[in-house]
Amino acid sequence: MKAHRISALLVCALFPMPSAAFAQSPDEPSPGGIWWEISAGAGGMRLTCAICDPTRELGPAISGAVGAYGSPRVRVGLEGGGWANDDGDVRESVYRAGLVAQLHPRPDSGLHLIGGLGWSGYRAELFTYDAIRLTLGAGWDLPLTGDWVVGNRLLLDAASFASLKNDEGAIASPVGLSVMTFGLYIRRR
Amino acid sequence: MKATKTALACTFLLIASCDTGDPVFPDVSLAIGDAVAFGVWAPGPQDTCSAEIHDSYAALGPDGLRYPTWHPAVDPATGCTFGHEHGRDPSGSDVYGLVGPIPFGYANQHLEAGGFGAPRNEDHVGHKVEWENDMLMRIDDGGGAALAIECDLLVKMHQGTHSPDAFANNMHEVAYHVRCSDRTGFSITVLTPIGTAGELVASCDRDRHIPIGTPNPPISPDGGGKRAIPDASCVQEQILNPADGRPRFDSALRESWEISVSLRTTGNRSLASFNPYFQVMDPSRFFDPNASGTVGRPIDLCYRPGVQGEDRCEGLPLDTLSWDDPASPFKGVRRFVDVNSNRIRNAEGPSVWYTDSLGKNGRTEPFPGSIRQWIGTHDNSNYDLHGPVIGRDRPYDAPGVHAPN
Numbered sequence: 046m047k048a049h050r051i052s053a054l055l056v057c058a059l060f061p062m063p064s065a066a067f068a069q070s071p072d073e074p075s076p077g078g079i080w081w082e083i084s085a086g087a088g089g090m091r092l093t094c095a096i097c098d099p100t101r102e103l104g105p106a107i108s109g110a111v112g113a114y115g116s117p118r119v120r121v122g123l124e125g126g127g128w129a130n131d132d133g134d135v136r137e138s139v140y141r142a143g144l145v146a147q148l149h150p151r152p153d154s155g156l157h158l159i160g161g162l163g164w165s166g167y168r169a170e171l172f173t174y175d176a177i178r179l180t181l182g183a184g185w186d187l188p189l190t191g192d193w194v195v196g197n198r199l200l201l202d203a204a205s206f207a208s209l210k211n212d213e214g215a216i217a218s219p220v221g222l223s224v225m226t227f228g229l230y231i232r233r234r
Numbered sequence: 235m236k237a238t239k240t241a242l243a244c245t246f247l248l249i250a251s252c253d254t255g256d257p258v259f260p261d262v263s264l265a266i267g268d269a270v271a272f273g274v275w276a277p278g279p280q281d282t283c284s285a286e287i288h289d290s291y292a293a294l295g296p297d298g299l300r301y302p303t304w305h306p307a308v309d310p311a312t313g314c315t316f317g318h319e320h321g322r323d324p325s326g327s328d329v330y331g332l333v334g335p336i337p338f339g340y341a342n343q344h345l346e347a348g349g350f351g352a353p354r355n356e357d358h359v360g361h362k363v364e365w366e367n368d369m370l371m372r373i374d375d376g377g378g379a380a381l382a383i384e385c386d387l388l389v390k391m392h393q394g395t396h397s398p399d400a401f402a403n404n405m406h407e408v409a410y411h412v413r414c415s416d417r418t419g420f421s422i423t424v425l426t427p428i429g430t431a432g433e434l435v436a437s438c439d440r441d442r443h444i445p446i447g448t449p450n451p452p453i454s455p456d457g458g459g460k461r462a463i464p465d466a467s468c469v470q471e472q473i474l475n476p477a478d479g480r481p482r483f484d485s486a487l488r489e490s491w492e493i494s495v496s497l498r499t500t501g502n503r504s505l506a507s508f509n510p511y512f513q514v515m516d517p518s519r520f521f522d523p524n525a526s527g528t529v530g531r532p533i534d535l536c537y538r539p540g541v542q543g544e545d546r547c548e549g550l551p552l553d554t555l556s557w558d559d560p561a562s563p564f565k566g567v568r569r570f571v572d573v574n575s576n577r578i579r580n581a582e583g584p585s586v587w588y589t590d591s592l593g594k595n596g597r598t599e600p601f602p603g604s605i606r607q608w609i610g611t612h613d614n615s616n617y618d619l620h621g622p623v624i625g626r627d628r629p630y631d632a633p634g635v636h637a638p639n
Contacts, residue, residue, distance in 0.1 A: 051329055079607070092380055095415070095416055096379060096381050096382065096383050096416040097381055097382065098379070098380060098381055098382035099382065100382075131378070132378070132379035133378065135376050135378060135379040136377075137379050137380070139430070167380070169376035169377075169378075169379040169380050170375045170376025170379075171375035171377075172376040172377055172380050173378070174373065174380075209380060209381075210377060211376070211377065211616060211617060212375075213616035213617065214616045215616070216248050216377070216381070216616055217381070218414075230237075
């Protein structure tokens with residue numbers, strides 16, 4: 046059932062409705078203009094190592110970002126967010142912070158590509174993991190009104206080459222972390 | 235002749251120490267002699283198998299001696315019955331291919347030669363095997379969410395629950411073989427002291443320590459853990475005079491042998507440790523200072539007013555059963571093991587250590603009376619690798635099985 050839901054979300058994200066229905070507003074943002082956005086959605090998290098639980102855990106995810114336009118088709122900014130899941134009695138969380146860039150390949154399309162670099166931290170009671178993280182993704186803007194835009198996006202956070210630790214020291218190394226998130230956002234540009 | 239035996243023993247020692255890192259047991263036909271534990275079982279009036287058939291189930295120890303080992307309760311070739319069982323067939327364990335048949339009494343055999351000042355031999359029927367493949371382990375403090383560590387465990391504990399032996403005697407043999415996906419792994423055979431020698435702990439009140447007398451051997455050291463064994467007070471409280479009038483045999487007659495084993499070097503550094511609880515329902519004995527030999531028989535309770543036909547006595551014949559009747563439910567066939575912690579601190583190796591029978595004085599070279607122990611080159615001291623309960627829904631009753639079992 047969960048797999049079906051994820052598939053449906055992926056289809057929505059990767060095969061958006063015809064571009065004419067979601068085209069960018071002709072009022073292009075000017076370089077240096079400020080933008081901000083908030084996002085909410087669902088994500089699947091998995092740690093990867095020889096002894097890590099191979100299950101991709103699902104949970105809610107939220108994020109926020111603020112930045113400036115480098116050009117009418119490029120946004121850059123700072124972002125932060127989190128993901129959580131209750132695994133039995135244990136609350137698992139992933140926190141993220143870093144830089145983000147969003148690029149519109151075509152000026153008349155809502156499609157934009159997302160890239161990011163930052164930190165991700167996994168927490169489960171005494172167990173912690175902190176690593177440099179890369180983000181890749183894509184989104185689709187739907188102009189709402191005026192300076193407001195809503196849309197959906199699919200993001201993949203990937204981190205590696207770090208250790209899973211507890212208060213006694215390293216438990217496993219190297220450990221990878223991936224979080225695949227589908228979310229809806231609202232942005233003011 | 236003595237020189238020949240020594241040479242053969244050395245050969246076996248070399249074979250057992252080959253570079254696979256795991257114990258290897260050659261064919262039993264190569265035995266250079268019999269261990270003390272071999273050939274001690276003889277059929278009783280209710281048993282239809284001969285001693286010869288029984289002794290055909292044998293294992294070769296790393297010392298080249300022939301030992302008794304696991305066998306089914308019913309001989310598949312002849313259909314005869316041995317009257318006792320040794321638990322789960324170890325050949326189904328994923329660890330079995332690494333360690334081979336378990337020699338029963340191996341640590342007992344080498345106790346004195348290893349420097350202990352007295353012998354300690356145990357009966358045959360008390361050797362009980364349990365195992366589980368692919369156990370998902372528990373890691374506390376959040377580790378269970380992040381990690382998925384599986385272990386294969388094969389364990390043999392000598393746990394006699396039919397005689398007064400364990401009332402006072404705390405030294406019992408355990409063979410423990412574990413292999414885990416996080417590289418935790420060890421094969422340890424020791425004679426481990428369980429709790430205080432010369433006393434038991436009442437199973438219904440763990441704060442009540444009951445002095446029994448001088449243990450055998452008298453120099454038995456005290457150990458960690460405890461032997462929680464029912465006594466007459468537990469029987470009174472929960473079977474003969476329960477507050478609500480309902481006898482509860484499982485509450486009253488439940489033994490829990492909670493062992494705490496640590497393999498240590500000559501410098502007293504811990505190499506590996508484990509602390510499973512071996513639990514038995516329906517033992518065929520309880521401690522009763524007023525009974526003959528201080529052994530009370532649970533089956534006799536079934537013929538007391540208010541107990542007859544109740545709880546575990548349901549369906550029993552009206553004529554009094556003897557304590558060793560196969561129809562008696564009290565024969566210790568309902569067992570389970572709380573696996574608990576498995577710790578290893580041997581990151582630097584080597585993987586082969588030699589200890590005395592008590593698991594102490596660990597060295598990298600063999601010495602007289604030493605037992606070869608295998609410990610993986612790993613350190614898991616950063617987390618507590620806890621195992622689940624195994625065997626709870628796996629009673630070992632079989633045709634012909636009766637106390638003493």
